[in-house]
Amino acid sequence: MIPKVSSLKFSADELIRAWQSAxxxxxYPDEQLLARLEFLTEVTASLPAKIGAGLQTTIGHLRRQSLYDLQSDYVDTFDTRRRGCLxxxxxxxxxxxxxxxxxxxxKQVYTKAGLILTDDQLPDHLCVVLEFAATTDxxxxxxxxxxxxxxxELLRxxxxxxxxxWRGALEAVCATLPALKGTDYEAIQRLAADGPEDEQVGLNPYGTPDLLPMPGGV
Structure with a gap:
């Protein structure tokens, strides 16, 4: 059974700020993201340390690196490694x-809530899911x-x-969730050992674009 938001350790407002920040x-880092870092610093500073600290660590790194280096590192981290898939x-x-x-x-959950994705957005991208949770439902x-x-958790x-x-931002998200149970650990260990399934078939018949990770994020 999925727990209610009200049963989590943090308030709805804290979850919204943490998940949207993450x-x-x-x-994918761009000029717009860098321009928002000052605001994100203020937002994350207002959060409990358990979730704010990780977000601030990621912000600190983004501040220190050039945009070119950030983009190169991002692609290497998330778009070229199976375990780094978003x-x-x-x-x-x-x-x-x-x-x-x-x-x-x-996608049906999003549609029911009134959110319509553009053609270049996949509904399971972590950033899309977090944005939907923070701003819609x-x-x-x-x-x-x-x-x-x-x-x-495997990504973390x-x-x-x-x-x-980027681990600080993801650790902040995981810190907002219920504690892992025995079955959760078993699922993580099984996934780590066996990896995702592989089947050479197209997925377009189900109304989604090809699922190659796209540099540039969502």
Whole structure:
């Protein structure tokens, strides 16, 4: 059973600020993102340390690097490594027909809530999910996140392993979620050992574009 937002450790307002900040910080870096860092610094400073500190660590890195270096590092981190994939249903479904159905279900949740994605947006991209949760429907967004918890945690462990500066933002998101249970650990270990499924089929019949990770994020 998916827990209610009201049962989490943080208030709805704190979740909104944390998830929207993480969504912005984990998107492909551009001039617009750099221009928002001052505002994001103020927002994250107002959050409890358990979630604000990680976000501030990522902000600090973005401040110190050139845009070219940030973009190069981002592509290397998220677009060239399977364990660094930001498309959540990839971890649980791989490139299979099941992923097409999983994407369709998420898209239906967005449509029901009144959110229409553009053709270049995939509904399971972490930044899209966090933005949807923060700005449209916290409870529905929480369900999508928890349905894909194993993949999210595997991504977190990968970012820690490679000492990625984006790990702080993802750790902040994970810190807002309910504590992991035994079945969660089992799912993470199984996913880490076996990896996503692989099936050489197209997914377009399910109403989604080809699922190659796109440099540039969402």
């Amino acid at each position: 969504s912005i910080l984990m998107d 498309f959540l249903t990839y971890f649980s479904n791989g490139e299979t027909r099941k992923r097409g159905l999983a994407l369709l279900r998420i 916290l409870q529905a967004g929480l369900k999508i996140i928890l349905d894909n918890r194993a993949g999210l 462990l990968h970012l820690i392993e490679i000492e990625s500066p």
